[in-house]
Amino acid sequence: MILEERVRAALAAVIDPELRRPITELGMVESIVVGANGVVEVGVLLTIQGCPLRETITADVEHSVGALDGVGAVEVQLGVMNEQQRNALKNLLRGGAGQRGNPFTTEDSLTRVYAVASGKGGVGKSSVTVNLATAMAAEGLRVGIVDADVYGFSVPALMGITQAPTRVDEMILPPVAFGVKVISIGMFVKTNQPVAWRGPMLHRALEQFLTDVYFGDLDALFLDLPPGTGDIAISVAQLLPHSELLVVTTPQSAAADVAERAGAMAVQTGQRVVGVVENMSWLELPDGERLELFGAGGGQILAERLTHTLGTSVPLLGSVPVDVALRQGGDAGTPLVLSNSTSPAAEELRSIARGLARRPRGLDGRKLPVSVR
Incomplete structure (x- = not known):
């Protein structure tokens, strides 16, 4: 009995790769049988038949239990949750709510919900998004990404994600890469199939990402x-009214002019613009000289214009230099902030991420779980 208790305690350290919670807490440990010569048989219930991470779970159980004194061998018996057990799991994950919701x-x-926007394509918005998210996750924060660029989805490739999300009935469990939970329409289409949808379909897809995908407490x-400033931008403002805009531009004045429209949309939607990120600011040459390929000052000019238009302070959060390693990391599916930590671009992106992470969370207008006795 003592060994069985120690085995159960060891299993509490085994984290489900998708749900990011202990398998004991999720009701996945069906049985523990301690046999002769220290042979321990552990019955584990998977959420669905053919779980893509069954081998990872098996290996983690074997490693955790096998490290205990007195355990001679570990045998993992995999089963599948029945409907009642899956319903109990979904109810647990939803905090007892029992039904879908945003x-x-x-x-x-x-x-904190950050909608990363730009006026035009090609300014590196997706690369900035991926690197900020992974930089925050590397600091121990719980982070998620919704690839809302339905027509031009690129986040799965930038994060090196090739697996499809796991479905537990109507609940979708997003893949996890570098500690970040990610969902994208690119995970539901074959190869590089184009998505040709009108506005209502785009709105419904985004709504399902927010209601059916289990992100947990982020x-x-x-x-x-x-x-x-099209359909998705409008839908985000409707579905996530407390979201904040993070505007990405290049130093080029033409790009800053177009980006101003994306930021100024906050006047109509009631969102807040948290700041501006200037990407591709300069290229550092071997002799240390900076070559400003796309001009200079566009990010600061945009921040000042938005401050004037919105009547609230919109800071320039940072200027990210051109870096070949940033492109290489994207092609390889490994964000720059993790693959090349000493890069000036990586250092700037981490600095921006730390600034966003340190922002206080306002409690104004929120109900606190406090009662008077």
Whole structure:
């Protein structure tokens, strides 16, 4: 009995790769049988038949239990949850709510939602999104990404994600890469199939990403928006009214002019613009000289214009230099902030991420779980 208790305690350290919670807490440990010569048989219930991460779970159980004194061998017997057990799991994950809903609009949600916008394509918005998210996750924060650029989805490739999300009935479990939970329409289409949808379909897809996908309790959620001020930008403002805009531009004045429209949209939607990120600011030459390929000052000019238009301070959060390693990391599916930590671009992106992470969470208008006795 003592060994069985120690085995159960060891299993509490085994984290489900998708749900990011202990398998003992999720009701996945069906049985523990201690046999002769220290042979331990562990019955584990998978959420669905053919779980893509069954080998990972098996290996983690074997490693955790096998490290205990007195354990001679570990045998993992895999089963599948029945409907009642899956319903109990979904109810647990939803905090007892029992039904679908948008968790980021509830009164008790403290998740910072950043909608990363740009006026035009090609300014590196997706690369900035991925690197900010992974930089935050590397600091121990719980982070998610919604690839809301339905027509031009690129986040799965930038994160090196090739697996499809796992479905538990109507609940979708997003793949996790570098500690970040990610969902994208690119995970549901074959190869490089184009998505040709009108506005209502785009709105419904985004709504399902927010209601059907289980992200858990996040510190920050990033939405990689398509460029411009179209349907998705409007839907984000409707579905996530407390989301904040993060505007990405290049130093070029033409790009800053177009990006101003994306930021100024906050006047109509009631969103807040948290700041401006200037990407591709300069290229550092071997002799240390800076070559400003796309001009200079566009990010600061945009921040000043938005400050004037919105009547509130919109800072320039940082200027990210051109870096070949940033492109190489994207092609390889490994964000620059993790693959080349000493790069000037990586250092600037981490600095921006730390600044966003340190922003206080306002409690004004929120209900606190406090009662008077």
